[in-house]
Amino acid sequence: MSENHTDHATQQLVQAAIKAAQNAYVPYSNFPVGAALRTTDGTVYTGCNVENAAYPATICAERTALVKAVSEGDRTFDALAVTTNSGGFPCGICRQMLYEFAPDLRVIVAMPDGQVLYDLPLNELLAHGFGPKELAPDASR
Ligand code: THU
Numbered sequence: 299m300s301e302n303h304t305d306h307a308t309q310q311l312v313q314a315a316i317k318a319a320q321n322a323y324v325p326y327s328n329f330p331v332g333a334a335l336r337t338t339d340g341t342v343y344t345g346c347n348v349e350n351a352a353y354p355a356t357i358c359a360e361r362t363a364l365v366k367a368v369s370e371g372d373r374t375f376d377a378l379a380v381t382t383n384s385g386g387f388p389c390g391i392c393r394q395m396l397y398e399f400a401p402d403l404r405v406i407v408a409m410p411d412g413q414v415l416y417d418l419p420l421n422e423l424l425a426h427g428f429g430p431k432e433l434a435p436d437a438s439r
Pocket of ligand 1: 324327329331346347348356357358359360387388389392
């Protein structure tokens, strides 16, 4: 679903992501990304991408926000806002890591001016995802 009008809470989350992008360390790609991950009790963890001279060591904005949250003891999330200059979606690795904790997470993709391009559930971005349930002793299909 694409939306042009967003509610106040959504726009607040988008603004937090836009602000986080200002801290992006992107000397190699010059492609800043900002993320804001909201817990079900309303706490917001932000993240930016942090690149590295050994390129694959780079961490994305979404995973920065996620590991900040989990390392502080938060594991239940309801929404993520992500901003890039191109309106891009979270990458596959980020989708997978987010799916671990919140398969139904709302993913809000926005532009640096606050325009929301997409607002849709993670399980649509990562259909039939592999999660903790698959490793349960009684898991079968
Ligand atoms: N990047 C993110 O931060 N999130 C994504 O979902 C896609 C890519 C970053 C990684 C790298 O610093 C830059 O964007 C270009 O790939």
